[in-house]
Amino acid sequence: MSAPFLLPRVLDLGAAGPLWSALAAQRGHGLTLDASEVERLGGLCLQVLLAARTAWAGDGFQIINPSPAFCAGAELMGAANLCGAKEAP
Amino acid sequence: MDPLESIKVTFFQECDELLADLEAGLLALESGQGDSDTINAVFRAVHSVKGGAGAFGFEPMVKFAHVFETALDAMRSGSLAAETDTLKTMLRASDVLADHVQAAKGQGAVDEARTLTMAEELAALTAPPETALGSVAPMGAAADEPPTDEWGFRPLKMAIDGPAEDGDGWTLIMRPKAEMYAKGDDAAILLRELGRLGPCEASFEDSALPEFDFLNPEASYLVWRVKIPGDVAEAAIRDVFDFVGDECPIDLTRGEAAALAPGPVAPVVDIDALLQAAKAETAASAPKPLAAAAPAPSGEDPAAKDSAKAPGPGAAATIRVDLDRVDRLIDLVGELVINQAMLQQRVGESDLARSSTVAIGLDELEQLTREIQDSVMAIRAQPVKSVFQRMPRLVREIAGSTGKQVRLVTEGENTEVDKTVIERLSDPITHMLRNAIDHGLETPEERMAAGKPAEGVVRLAALHRSGRIVLEVSDDGKGINRKRVREIAVNKGLIGADAQLSDDEIDNLIFLPGFSTATVVSNISGRGVGMDVVKRSIQALGGRISISSQPGRGSTFTLSLPLTLAVLDGMVVTAAGQTLVAPLTAIIETLQPKPGEVRPLGPRGAVLAVRGAHVPLIDIGVALGWRDIPIDPTAGVTLLVESEVGGRAALVVDAIQGQRQVVIKSLESNFQRVEAIAAATILGDGRVALILDVDAVIDARFLERIEPVSLAKAS
Numbered sequence: 001m002s003a004p005f006l007l008p009r010v011l012d013l014g015a016a017g018p019l020w021s022a023l024a025a026q027r028g029h030g031l032t033l034d035a036s037e038v039e040r041l042g043g044l045c046l047q048v049l050l051a052a053r054t055a056w057a058g059d060g061f062q063i064i065n066p067s068p069a070f071c072a073g074a075e076l077m078g079a080a081n082l083c084g085a086k087e088a089p
Numbered sequence: 090m091d092p093l094e095s096i097k098v099t100f101f102q103e104c105d106e107l108l109a110d111l112e113a114g115l116l117a118l119e120s121g122q123g124d125s126d127t128i129n130a131v132f133r134a135v136h137s138v139k140g141g142a143g144a145f146g147f148e149p150m151v152k153f154a155h156v157f158e159t160a161l162d163a164m165r166s167g168s169l170a171a172e173t174d175t176l177k178t179m180l181r182a183s184d185v186l187a188d189h190v191q192a193a194k195g196q197g198a199v200d201e202a203r204t205l206t207m208a209e210e211l212a213a214l215t216a217p218p219e220t221a222l223g224s225v226a227p228m229g230a231a232a233d234e235p236p237t238d239e240w241g242f243r244p245l246k247m248a249i250d251g252p253a254e255d256g257d258g259w260t261l262i263m264r265p266k267a268e269m270y271a272k273g274d275d276a277a278i279l280l281r282e283l284g285r286l287g288p289c290e291a292s293f294e295d296s297a298l299p300e301f302d303f304l305n306p307e308a309s310y311l312v313w314r315v316k317i318p319g320d321v322a323e324a325a326i327r328d329v330f331d332f333v334g335d336e337c338p339i340d341l342t343r344g345e346a347a348a349l350a351p352g353p354v355a356p357v358v359d360i361d362a363l364l365q366a367a368k369a370e371t372a373a374s375a376p377k378p379l380a381a382a383a384p385a386p387s388g389e390d391p392a393a394k395d396s397a398k399a400p401g402p403g404a405a406a407t408i409r410v411d412l413d414r415v416d417r418l419i420d421l422v423g424e425l426v427i428n429q430a431m432l433q434q435r436v437g438e439s440d441l442a443r444s445s446t447v448a449i450g451l452d453e454l455e456q457l458t459r460e461i462q463d464s465v466m467a468i469r470a471q472p473v474k475s476v477f478q479r480m481p482r483l484v485r486e487i488a489g490s491t492g493k494q495v496r497l498v499t500e501g502e503n504t505e506v507d508k509t510v511i512e513r514l515s516d517p518i519t520h521m522l523r524n525a526i527d528h529g530l531e532t533p534e535e536r537m538a539a540g541k542p543a544e545g546v547v548r549l550a551a552l553h554r555s556g557r558i559v560l561e562v563s564d565d566g567k568g569i570n571r572k573r574v575r576e577i578a579v580n581k582g583l584i585g586a587d588a589q590l591s592d593d594e595i596d597n598l599i600f601l602p603g604f605s606t607a608t609v610v611s612n613i614s615g616r617g618v619g620m621d622v623v624k625r626s627i628q629a630l631g632g633r634i635s636i637s638s639q640p641g642r643g644s645t646f647t648l649s650l651p652l653t654l655a656v657l658d659g660m661v662v663t664a665a666g667q668t669l670v671a672p673l674t675a676i677i678e679t680l681q682p683k684p685g686e687v688r689p690l691g692p693r694g695a696v697l698a699v700r701g702a703h704v705p706l707i708d709i710g711v712a713l714g715w716r717d718i719p720i721d722p723t724a725g726v727t728l729l730v731e732s733e734v735g736g737r738a739a740l741v742v743d744a745i746q747g748q749r750q751v752v753i754k755s756l757e758s759n760f761q762r763v764e765a766i767a768a769a770t771i772l773g774d775g776r777v778a779l780i781l782d783v784d785a786v787i788d789a790r791f792l793e794r795i796e797p798v799s800l801a802k803a804s
Contacts, residue, residue, distance in 0.1 A: 012155070013143075013270050013307075020306035027302075040159075043265060043276030047298060048306050055301030076280045078292040078313065 004034040004064060011038055011045035011073075020048050030060030035083065038066070041073030049082060099409070100141040104190045107134040109478045111183050116481060119176040128171065131179075132161040136332060138186065142193065143272035149199060150189040151273045156208045157182050162278075163215040166285070175214055182207050184482050257319035259326060262340040267309045269336035276313060279337065282329040287318040319343070412508065415469050422458075422465050423656070423752035429458045430749060430773035459750065462656060466507065470652075473551045473558070474502040476514045480549060483519060487526045494533050494543050495526055500550035506558045506652050513630055514560070514650070520623050521562040521646050522547060529566035529644055539641065541565065557674065558652055563645035569638040571595045577604065596636045596644075600624045633784055657753050659780065660728065661746040661772070665710030668778040670751055670770055671740070675783040677729045679745060682722050697722065697739040699729060708741045712786055713765060732784040740786065749773075753780065765789055 005026065008015055023031065031052065053061050066074075066083035074082040114131035117123040139154035160179065163169035185200075185207045192199040261283070265276050283289045291313055298310040317326060323341065330339050433451055441447055477499045488495040506514075530536075530545035537543055550561045571592060578584045578598045590598075598604060602621040627634045632650035651657070659670035660679075686698045687706065696703040706727070708719035720741065727739040751770035756763055756779075767782040 012275060013273055014152070016270075016306040020304060024302070041277060042270075043309070043311060044270050044306060046277075047295075047310055048301075048304065050295055050311075051298055051301040051304045054298075073277055076277055076284065076291065077311075078290075 004032040006034045006036075007038050007070075009037050010040045012040055012042040013044055016042075016044035016048055019045055023048065023052050027055075028059070031056045031062075032060075033063045034065050035063050035070040036065035036067050038070035038073075041070055041077075043077065046074070046077055046079055046082075050079065053082075097145055100145065101190065101194055102409070103141065104138055105475075107138050108183065108187050108190060109475070110134045111138075111186070112180065112478060112481060115176055115180050115183060118171050119173060119180070123171070125165075128161070128165050132158065132165050133332070135161055135186070138190070140272045140274060140332060142189075143274075144268075145193070147189070147193045149201075149204070150186070150193055153189055153204055153208055154186060155273055156211045157186060160211045160214045162281075169214055178210050178214065180482075180485065182211055184486070187482070257344065259317040259319060259321060259323070260340075260342050260344065261315040261317055261326065262312065263315065263330070263337055264312045264339070265309050265333070265337040266335075267307060269333050270307065270309055272336065274333055274336070276311070276337075279329060279333065280313065280315065283315055283317060283326065286321045286325050286329070289318075290316040410468075415465075415508075419465050419469065422462050426458055426462060426656070426750060426752055427771050427773070429454055431775065432773075434773035462750070466656070469508045470505040471508050471511050472503045472505050473511065473514065473560075476511060476518060477502045477549060477551070479515065480518065480522060483522055484526065484547065487523055491527060492532060493526060493530050493545060495530060496544050496546050497522075498546060498548045500548065501552050504551040504553060504558060506551075506650070510558070510630065510650055510652070513626070517623050517627055517634075517648060518549065518560065518562065520620075521648070522549065524620070525562055525564040525566070525644070525646070529564035529568075531567050535567075539567075553652070554649070557649045560648040560650070561645055562648075563643060565643040568640040568642055568644050569596050569599070569636070571638075571640070574598050593637075596638050599636070600634070657751050657768075657770075657780065658748070659751050659770075660748050661751075661778065662709075662726075662728070662742040663744045663746060664708075664713070664742045665715035666743075667710075667713075667715060668746070668772065668776065669709065669742070670749075670778050670780045671728055671730070672767070672780065672783060673748065675730045675732070677731050677737070679726060679728050680739075682727055682739075684723050687722050693719075695719075695722065697727065699739070702737075704729065704737045704739050706739050706741055707786060709781070709786070710741075710743070712789065730783045730787070732787045736787050738787045740781075740783070751778075751780070 005022065008019070011019065033049075049063075063070075063082055071080070071083035074080055111131055111134040114123065114127045114134065117127050118131070135154055135158045139151055139158060142150040142154060157179075160169065160182075164171055164175070169175065185204055188197065188199050189204070191197045263276070263279065265274075265279075269275075280289070280291050283291075292315075294312045294314065295310065297312070298304070304310075326341055327339075330337055429451075433455065436447055436451055480499070481497055484495050484497040487493075525547050526545075530547070531539065531541075533543035536545065546565050548561070548563045550563075552559050552561075575584075575590070575595055575598070578595075578601070579586050579588075581604065583598065583601050583604065584590065599620045600623075604621065624634050627648055627650070630650055632648060634646060634648045636644060636646050638644035657670070658673040660673055660676060662669050662671055680699070682697055688696050688698065688703070690696050690705075695706040697706045706719075706722055708716075708722075710716040711719050720743065722739075722741050725741050725743050726745050727741050728745075729737065729739050731737050751772075753768045754770055754777075756766060756769050759769075763779075765782050765785045766779045767785075768780045769777050770780055772778050
């Protein structure tokens with residue numbers, strides 16, 4: 001498993017494209033996303049994360065250290081289980 | 090015009106209005122007059138600017154508006170208190186946003202460092218994020234529910250079960266489009282908004298979500314279904330989607346089953362049969378319950394519903410009209426007035442009886458023409474508010490850079506004036522305000538020492554006075570330093586060292602070209618624009634500026650302008666064989682002097698005794714350089730006129746032709762500026778007549794400044 005990928009602070013419209021490209025570059029390895037710094041989560045990035053979760057199902061996908069804001073955003077959009085893993089591996 | 094370009098123009102117009110609302114709202118909050126509606130309005134303003142900016146790809150503006158909006162959102166949710174300091178920051182942020190709008194218009198550039206600092210300040214307001222985002226707890230209800238499967242997809246079992254569960258609640262299906270995201274809006278924001286209405290429960294449907302490798306990160310795939318408590322008003326829910334409109338179609342239904350039949354439900358349809366069908370369809374598509382609710386055509390329905398929604402009762406019915414069209418109309422009405430005057434003249438010449446039907450019909454036509462003209466002018470009239478609203482920012486900035494404490498008080502913002510005048514008010518007012526703060530007001534220390542409150546007051550007032558608009562800019566500062574003004578004028582050779590000047594005359598020296606009293610050329614007033622330029626630009630508008638000052642108590646600049654630059658009620662007179670128009674507003678009375686009332690004064694002058702007072706007699710023909718020897722005042726007619734500043738004079742003319750409304754045609758744009766002449770007009774017989782600038786004539790008489798040669802050439 002590669003080093004955790006640190007999610008940017010703001011995951012909104014402008015972040016969706018870069019996030020997708022950054023994650024796409026990680027194909028083939030397990031994916032660990034560090035959400036400790038996230039302050040905002042928007043719908044587009046949620047889509048990227050959801051698609052990534054499905055795509056990485058075989059290689060391993062986890063989100064670690066979700067910030068309260070990340071969890072609040074995920075819950076808001078009905079994706080509370082994205083911030084399921086509370087403790088770092 | 091390119092259609093996109095014209096939409097852009099509309100957007101900028103809206104931006105100006107929104108920015109004004111934003112500032113007004115923030116100022117109201119700052120003064121403690123605002124409430125939650127004000128906060129909402131302020132938020133909406135920024136939100137709308139952001140939305141439009143996103144549509145036109147003004148990225149920096151979207152980014153900044155976004156940060157601003159986030160802070161306002163925190164204020165709206167109550168996690169950020171509307172304190173004075175916070176509001177001051179937001180006011181400055183609104184200035185930065187205004188800069189962005191200007192830059193987007195292609196006027197001026199954005200100070201990126203300032204934007205960045207401002208954005209950081211705004212972000213700091215809402216930090217720590219826990220506080221800011223924690224407040225969105227109402228939606229937190231969803232957190233209590235255990236995730237139903239490891240993919241976070243919660244099957245919408247209620248859809249299958251029918252309306253049994255929470256049958257009274259609302260079910261909302263929202264299908265954000267990529268365009269909505271592109272404008273900087275977000276499903277998360279909408280959901281948070283909904284959460285504010287009551288404990289909501291959101292779940293999403295991701296059947297449309299492609300595989301990761303085929304995902305377009307900026308396309309919209311997710312559809313949300315939100316359960317909203319039944320006691321929330323429908324209007325409140327729809328309001329949330331007001332801003333996104335067609336970009337996020339919604340289906341809003343009571344209960345559960347109806348949500349599954351999103352197509353138009355005609356009342357004639359047998360409801361039972363429909364329910365059966367809906368249930369059957371639902372059962373068939375059970376694994377993906379929402380898919381049934383997601384077909385595209387249904388998306389058009391709520392949008393249509395939204396647009397069909399009648400405007401609220403408070404919204405005034407207004408339309409936006411291209412200014413060119415109004416101007417064209419005004420021009421045409423001007424032609425109509427001239428034409429009507431010509432017709433009247435022809436009829437008058439044709440020896441028809443006053444009581445003939447033609448003459449009576451013509452009188453009625455005149456009435457109608459005048460009414461049309463008034464109505465058309467009213468279309469273009471605007472309250473000076475639009476100009477005044479820009480001033481608080483200016484005052485803040487000048488106060489900030491001079492270290493002075495200033496409170497701006499505005500009065501009479503609803504005073505209406507023609508658009509042509511409004512557009513040209515901004516610069517002179519700006520300059521006079523700069524001047525008042527930079528030169529007029531003292532520093533807080535000086536003020537305290539002088540026993541005044543540390544905070545200076547600058548008053549900006551507008552009022553109608555005798556058919557003109559009067560603007561006053563006054564401060565409670567130190568007043569004009571007459572000794573210094575005099576010294577400078579002498580040093581610069583503007584006046585002789587031994588000149589005897591009254592206080593008023595000294596005050597007026599600051600309007601002389603090449604005069605500047607600031608010892609240090611500050612970047613506030615010292616922008617190469619002196620009061621002389623202000624005076625010239627005001628005069629070009631047919632206006633006048635005057636100053637009054639009291640040492641230690643402040644100065645007042647008074648600016649008077651015509652309400653419109655299009656028409657004028659005037660008295661048509663003849664002087665030295667030329668036809669002239671004297672503005673009716675300046676004329677007090679007309680009289681024929683008796684020999685005993687005229688007394689010579691000095692080598693050439695004369696005064697007229699009018700009810701115990703003596704006023705100077707001015708022969709218009711001489712004043713304008715058409716003749717050298719004044720006519721005998723008792724042989725002509727005199728017009729007793731009063732200038733804006735209150736000075737009176739008796740103007741001698743050969744004869745009065747009559748009173749008429751004339752259409753003003755600018756001399757500056759068609760010829761050049763002529764001293765003592767305000768403008769020109771076209772008379773009923775098609776000839777051009779000059780419109781007299783009464784004040785200039787009176788001033789010239791006192792200052793003996795008129796050069797008859799140039800005037801004779803001009804005419």
